[in-house]
Amino acid sequence: MSTLGFVGLGIMGKPMARHLITAGCAVAVFSRSSGPAEELASIGAIACNSPRDVAAKSDIVFIMVPDTPDVEKILFGKNGLLEGLKPGSVVVDMSTISPLATKDFAARLAEKGIDMLDAPVSGGQVGAENAALSIMVGGKEEVFKKVKPYFELMGKLIVRIGGNGAGQTCKAANQIVVAGTIQAVSEALLLASRAGADPAKVREALLGGFAQSRILDVHGNRMITRNFAPGFRVKLQQKDLNIALDTARSLGLRLPGTQSAQELYSAVAADGGSDLDHSALLTALEKLGSAPPEP
Amino acid sequence: MSTLGFVGLGIMGKPMARHLITAGCAVAVFSRSSGPAEELASIGAIACNSPRDVAAKSDIVFIMVPDTPDVEKILFGKNGLLEGLKPGSVVVDMSTISPLATKDFAARLAEKGIDMLDAPVSGGQVGAENAALSIMVGGKEEVFKKVKPYFELMGKLIVRIGGNGAGQTCKAANQIVVAGTIQAVSEALLLASRAGADPAKVREALLGGFAQSRILDVHGNRMITRNFAPGFRVKLQQKDLNIALDTARSLGLRLPGTQSAQELYSAVAADGGSDLDHSALLTALEKLGSAPPEP
Numbered sequence: 001m002s003t004l005g006f007v008g009l010g011i012m013g014k015p016m017a018r019h020l021i022t023a024g025c026a027v028a029v030f031s032r033s034s035g036p037a038e039e040l041a042s043i044g045a046i047a048c049n050s051p052r053d054v055a056a057k058s059d060i061v062f063i064m065v066p067d068t069p070d071v072e073k074i075l076f077g078k079n080g081l082l083e084g085l086k087p088g089s090v091v092v093d094m095s096t097i098s099p100l101a102t103k104d105f106a107a108r109l110a111e112k113g114i115d116m117l118d119a120p121v122s123g124g125q126v127g128a129e130n131a132a133l134s135i136m137v138g139g140k141e142e143v144f145k146k147v148k149p150y151f152e153l154m155g156k157l158i159v160r161i162g163g164n165g166a167g168q169t170c171k172a173a174n175q176i177v178v179a180g181t182i183q184a185v186s187e188a189l190l191l192a193s194r195a196g197a198d199p200a201k202v203r204e205a206l207l208g209g210f211a212q213s214r215i216l217d218v219h220g221n222r223m224i225t226r227n228f229a230p231g232f233r234v235k236l237q238q239k240d241l242n243i244a245l246d247t248a249r250s251l252g253l254r255l256p257g258t259q260s261a262q263e264l265y266s267a268v269a270a271d272g273g274s275d276l277d278h279s280a281l282l283t284a285l286e287k288l289g290s291a292p293p294e295p
Numbered sequence: 296m297s298t299l300g301f302v303g304l305g306i307m308g309k310p311m312a313r314h315l316i317t318a319g320c321a322v323a324v325f326s327r328s329s330g331p332a333e334e335l336a337s338i339g340a341i342a343c344n345s346p347r348d349v350a351a352k353s354d355i356v357f358i359m360v361p362d363t364p365d366v367e368k369i370l371f372g373k374n375g376l377l378e379g380l381k382p383g384s385v386v387v388d389m390s391t392i393s394p395l396a397t398k399d400f401a402a403r404l405a406e407k408g409i410d411m412l413d414a415p416v417s418g419g420q421v422g423a424e425n426a427a428l429s430i431m432v433g434g435k436e437e438v439f440k441k442v443k444p445y446f447e448l449m450g451k452l453i454v455r456i457g458g459n460g461a462g463q464t465c466k467a468a469n470q471i472v473v474a475g476t477i478q479a480v481s482e483a484l485l486l487a488s489r490a491g492a493d494p495a496k497v498r499e500a501l502l503g504g505f506a507q508s509r510i511l512d513v514h515g516n517r518m519i520t521r522n523f524a525p526g527f528r529v530k531l532q533q534k535d536l537n538i539a540l541d542t543a544r545s546l547g548l549r550l551p552g553t554q555s556a557q558e559l560y561s562a563v564a565a566d567g568g569s570d571l572d573h574s575a576l577l578t579a580l581e582k583l584g585s586a587p588p589e590p
Contacts, residue, residue, distance in 0.1 A: 099490055122504040134504045138492075157503035159496060166492040173483035173497050177506035180482065180552070184475020187550040188468035191539065194546045195394055197433075197461040201454060202468050208452035209417040209429045211472035213508030244486065251489045253584035256559075257478040260551045289548035 003028065004150065005058030007051050007074050007081070008095070009036035012121070013064035015128045016094070019153045020062075021045050028057040051075075055084025060147060061091050067239060068097040075105055087113030092147055094135070096120040096175075098243050099168035100250060102138070106164035115143045116164060120171035121155065124232055132156045136174070138167035172247055175240040179261040179278070181215040186282040189223055190289065200224050219279040231277030238265045238274075264288075298323065299445065300353030302346050302369050302376070303390070304331035307416070308359035310423045311389070314448045315357075316340050323352040346370075350379025355442060356386050362534060363392040370400055382408030387442055389430070391415040391470075393538050394463035395545060397433070401459035410438045411459060415466035416450065419527055427451045431469070433462035467542055470535040474556040474573070476510040481577040484518055485584065494519050514574040526572030533560045533569075559583075 002025075006017040009031035021027050021044050028046040029037045030053065037047040048054045051074045054061060061081055063074055071093055075081050081091060091109060093102070093116065106116040117139035127133040133155035137144055144160045151158045161170045188211075192202040203220045206212070222228065241262045248255045267284035268276065276283075301312040304326035316322050316339050323341040324332045325348065332342040343349045346369045350356060356376055358369055366388055370376050376386060386404060388397065388411065401411040412434035422428040428450035432439055439455045446453045456465045483506075487497040498515045501507070517523065536557045543550045562579035563571065571578075 122506075134500060136500050157500065159500040159503075161496045161500060162492050165490070169487055169490040169492040170497045170500050172490075173487045173492075174501050174504065174506045176483040176486065177476075177479045177501060177508075177511065180479025181472075181476050181506070181508060183552040184472045184479065187475065187553050188471040191471065191543055191546070191548060191550065192464055192468045194548055195460070195464040195467075195542060197457050197464040197468075201456045202465045205429060205431050205452065205454040205456060205465050206469050206472060208454075209469065210509050210513070211417075211469045211476070213472075213476060213510070214505050215508070216472065218505070247490060248486055248584075251486070251584075253486060253489055254580075255482040255486065256555045256583070257475070257552055258482055260555055264551075285549075288551070289543075289546075 002059040003057060005029070005054035005061035007031070007054055007061060007063050008065040009040065010064070011125050012128045014040065016062070016064060016154045017045065018043070019131050020150060023153045025150070028054045030054045050079035051081045052079045052084040055081040055089070059089050060150070061085070061089070063091065063093045063095055065095050067095070068101045071095055071097050071105065072101070076108070082109070082112065085112070085114050090115045090117065090143055090147060092117045092119050094119045094121055096171050096240055096243070097168060099165040099172060099247055102168045103165040106139070115140065117143055117147060118165060118167040119151065120167055122171070122174055123155075128154070135159070136161055136167040136170040138162055138165050138169070169247070172240070172244040175237070176244050176255065176258050178215065179237060179241055179265075179281075180257045181213050182219055182279060182281050183257070183261045183264065185213070185216050185220050186223065186285050189220060190282065190285055194289070222277060222279040223282045228273075228276040228280040228283070230275065231279070233274065234265055234268050234276050234278055234280060235274040237278040238262065238269060241265065297354040298352060300324070300349035300356035302326070302349055302356060302358045303360040304335065305359070306420050307423045309335065311357070311359060311449045312340065313338070314426050315445060318448045320445070323349045325349045345374035346376045347374045347379040350376040350384070354384050355445070356380070356384070358386065358388045358390055360390050362390070363396045366390055366392050366400065367396070371403070377404070377407065380407070380409050385410045385412065385438055385442060387412045387414050389414045389416055391466050391535055391538070392463060394460040394467060394542055397463045398460040401434070410435065412438055412442060413460060413462040414446065415462055417466070417469055418450075423449070430454070431456055431462040431465040433457055433460050433464070464542070467535070467539040470532070471539050471550065471553050473510065474532060474536055474560075474576075475552045476508050477514055477573060477576050478552070478556045478559065480508070480511050480515050481518060481580050484515060485577065485580055489584070517572060517574040518577045523568075523571040523575040523578070525570065526574070528569065529560055529563050529571050529573055529575060530569040532573040533557065533564060536560065
């Protein structure tokens with residue numbers, strides 16, 4: 001059995017690492033704040049002082065941190081993983097970051113004989129706690145096979161999409177669909193309620209046909225009950241759409257719907273709503289439409 | 296049992312009327328072209344020469360025609376329903392038309408003691424043929440109860456949303472969600488394939504999480520296999536989005552996502568694609584993104 005490492009023990013990383021530990025794996029852990037590492041040490045993890053320290057003790061190191069620069073620093077910064085990893089070891093980045101940067105990181109690690117998988121997840125904190133994440137993987141098939149037993153301790157639907165970066169591309173696609181569907185449902189329910197129809201009944205009717213989606217079900221209900229407690233925060237949705245739009249730009253693509261959703265999220269954030277659930281896009285749309293009706 | 300009328304025997308109306316006839320109802324029918332009426336007469340329908348003629352023979356008259364002006368002409372035009380309907384009879388408009396015009400039509404009929412329901416459907420030709428339509432109803436509860444047994448011969452999910460116009464409002468909401476979700480799925484799959492990820496695998500992974508929708512399932516598959524044979528035609532989606540945007544405008548609302556989808560459908564139509572399936576929105580997006588990638 002491999003010795004594992006886990007860097008980044010936030011609301012996602014900590015429960016994910018815990019599943020590995022309770023399954024009996026040896027796991028070396030590091031996080032910027034020492035609390036979570038100490039907590040996991042109490043159930044058998046090896047608390048470390050730096051990513052380098054984690055790397056020195058591990059064959060496979062998982063990373064779960066917020067954004068592209070965080071991953072870069074953990075990999076290549078002072079006391080980073082690269083200083084401790086042996087050739088033949090594997091880095092598994094489960095953060096949601098840029099697909100393009102991911103390809104670059106994988107290439108730089110490959111020069112040192114280190115394999116990399118990008119393996120971003122969906123399912124949020126609840127999915128992390130219940131080991132029910134969807135995991136979208138990019139990287140070599142044989143490396144995927146090696147890591148898959150550990151993915152199965154953390155997730156339910158595990159799909160290898162393609163080579164390095166393909167997992168992140170898939171996650172970007174996921175976030176485009178999520179945001180676009182939230183916007184579509186927001187526009188529909190807003191029109192319905194302003195036209196005097198009961199949005200709860202509209203949601204019920206729409207769930208029976210081609211308008212059905214998990215977003216209409218879950219986020220539609222949040223909009224109707226005005227429950228904007230997260231859930232998935234606006235500021236994270238903005239970060240993920242930024243990755244999608246940046247990737248599109250570099251590919252020479254225009255994504256007008258994604259751009260529109262990002263603008264509405266900017267309006268929510270400008271209005272102090274960065275920590276609301278992403279279904280709060282509705283509130284920006286309501287303000288756009290606050291002009292008095294035509295006579 | 297009421298005597299029924301049915302005006303409009305196109306690809307939707309004919310199979311819907313047929314379900315009423317084969318259930319044993321007396322049905323007076325009229326259509327602009329005489330073929331469908333003769334066909335239904337051969338299984339027991341009463342073929343009529345005008346909407347007025349249908350009205351004279353019926354207590355409840357169903358209408359299934361393409362657009363708002365068609366409904367107006369059938370109701371209030373020369374030899375229209377109003378010339379033949381008795382007070383206490385019911386008009387059930389199952390076309391997809393303007394919610395605002397619907398309220399006006401219902402008010403004008405009410406002056407003559409005639410009740411109206413708006414009852415647009417979703418489910419398309421297949422739903423009409425299999426009596427599996429979703430029916431979204433606006434109008435008085437007691438009128439809905441009277442007509443419900445006949446709706447049950449044509450549809451599966453039958454929901455009364457509210458008063459006159461609420462059915463059409465719900466249908467407009469449905470079309471907003473459908474178009475917006477098609478755009479979101481198009482943008483996601485286009486990004487994925489341009490970034491070198493297999494869109495079929497991306498679709499599979501996304502169906503397991505919050506990005507799940509019936510559109511991702513059905514239309515996503517159409518996009519991947521490039522099967523743009525209708526299905527639901529671009530020109531009808533344009534008509535329905537026009538109703539939604541016109542309703543929004545009159546309510547002082549902006550719907551930027553719906554506007555963006557409508558622009559892309561205009562581009563598909565301008566390119567000769569009016570009769571393609573609405574999943575062909577993807578093709579307009581592909582052309583938007585045909586600029587060469589940045590260096």
